[in-house]
Amino acid sequence: MDLTASPHAATELQRYAEALLATLAAGGIVTAPPPGASDSTDSWFLPAASALAALLHGEDALPDLAKAAQSDESRTALFLCLALAVAGHGDRIHASWLGMAFGTLAADTPVTLGQRALWIAAAKGAYGPAGKIFVLRKLDGVAVADQATPEQWLQALIPDEPATVVPPSLADYPELAEIPDLAIPAQASARLSRLMARCVEITSTRRATERTAQSPATWAHDEPLAVIRALINGEDKEAAGTPLVGHLLDDLRPGADPTLTAIAVNVVTPVIRTVAEEQQRLSSLPPPSTVTLPVLGLRVLLRPEGPDLDSLRAAEQQVKTENIPRQGPPWLAYALLALTAVAIVAGLVVTWPLALAAVLFLALGVHRLWMRRKHTIAATEHANAQVAELREQAQGAVWALHEYARESEQRATTAAEELTELNRLLRRGPRAA
Helix, strand or coil, rough: CCCCCCCCCCCCCHHHHHHHHHHHCCCCCCCCCCCCCCCCCCCCCCHHHHHHHHCCCCCCCHHHHHHHHHHHHHHHHHHHHHHHHHHHHHHHCCCHHHHHHHHCCCCCCCCCCHHHHHCCCCCCCCHHHHHHHHHHHHHHHCCCHHHHHHHHHHHHHHCCCCCCCCCHHHHCCHHHHHHHHHHHHHHHHHHHHHHHHHHHHHHHHHHHHHHHCCCCHHHHCCHHHHHHHHHCCCCCCCCCCCHHHHHHHHHHCCCCCCHHHHHHHHHCHHHHHHHHHHHHHCCCCCCCCCCEEEEEEEEEEEEEEEEEEEHHHHHHHHHHHHCCCCCCCCHHHHHHHHHHHHHHHHHHHHHCCHHHHHHHHHHHHHHHHHHHHHHHHHHHHHHHHHHHHHHHHHHHHHHHHHHHHHHHHHHHHHHHHHHHHHHHHHHHHHHHH
16 A cells, blocks of 8 residues: 555554655654554554654664564664665664665676665765675675676776777878777777776765765655655565666766765776776787788888888889770771871862861871870879879878887886776775775
C-alpha cells in the first residue's frame, strides 16, 4: 500500500509517514510517531521511526531498535542508515548496520537500489571516512575490471577522442599523421596527456568538494529518499538496478558527481595504470627508418637522407606518362598538306582557282600542326610542374620527418613524466578520499 499516494490518508501511520518523508527531504526536525499510530502492515516501521527520532535527539534508542530488528533486521538497518544520512547525522549509525544493510556485491548481479543509495551516501561523506572505506572495500572485493574492456573504461574517462592526432611537426603534411608508424605514438601521447589531465581534474575536484560541507537540505541525489519511500511503502528493498560495471562507467564520465568519480577511479585504478603504461610505451616508440608517403596520388619512399631515388624516379615517370599523352602521327595534317600540293599542281595545269584551295588546305594543315605542338608543350609544362611539386613535397616531408624525430624524443620524455605523475595521483588521490 502506498502511504504517500493520497494526502488525505485516514490513519495516523499514513500521515506520519508522509510527514517523515517531507521532514527528511527538507532537513527538518524528525519527531517520534504519535501514540495513536497503528502499525498493522509493517511491524518494523514504527519502532524503527521511533529509534530514528531517539537517535536524532540523543535519547536511548535500544528498546525500539531491538523491536524493529526483531521484525525485519535488514530493512531496519537500511532505513536507519539512509534516514540518518539524509538528516545529516550519518555518523550516528552503528558499524554493523551498514554491513547488514549493504549486503554483498557481485560482478554478475545488478546493484540493488538500496546498495546504490548507501554507496552514494557513503561517497558523499555521510558516514565519515569509515563509510568511504567500507564502500571502497566492498567494491575492491569484486573483480569488476574484467567486466569491461580497457577501451570502455578509457572511453568513459576521456570520451570524444579525435580520430587522428596531427603533431606540430606534421601540420603541413597531415597525410603523414595517418601512417600507422607515425600516428600510433602521437595518438598514444595525446591519450596519456588527456588521461593524466582527467585524473588531475578528479583529484582536485575531490579536494575542493571536501572543503565544502553539504547540508541535508541540499542533498543532491534522489536515490536515498527514493529508497526510504520504497521501504515505508513496503516495496521490495532488493529491487535490482543497473549492473555494477554500468554504475562505475557512468561515475567515471565527465559531469558525474566528483565524489562518486573518485570512488570509481579507485576501483579501476589497476586498469588505468595498465592502460597508461601501454600508452607510455607506445609514445616512446622510435620513428620508422623509412616512410612511404602518398604524394599527388603516388607513393614515394622517404629516408632520413632524402627521398628514395628509385621510387622518386618511378613517380616522376608515372606523372609524365599520365600527363603527356602518347600521340600517333598527325595523319590529318599530312593529308591536308598533300592536298595543298595536289591543289597547286592542279591550279597550274587545270585552272588557277584551284590554287586558292591550296592556300586553304595549307592553312588548315599548318593550324593542325600548330595546335598539336601547343597541346604537347602545355602537357609537358604541366607534367614538369607536377614533377617539381612532387620533388618539393617529398623533400619537405623529409624535413617534417626530421622534426617529427626530434619531437619523438621530447614526447618520450614527457610520457615518462606523465606516467610518473599519474601513478602518484592514483596512489594518493582517490584512496585519500
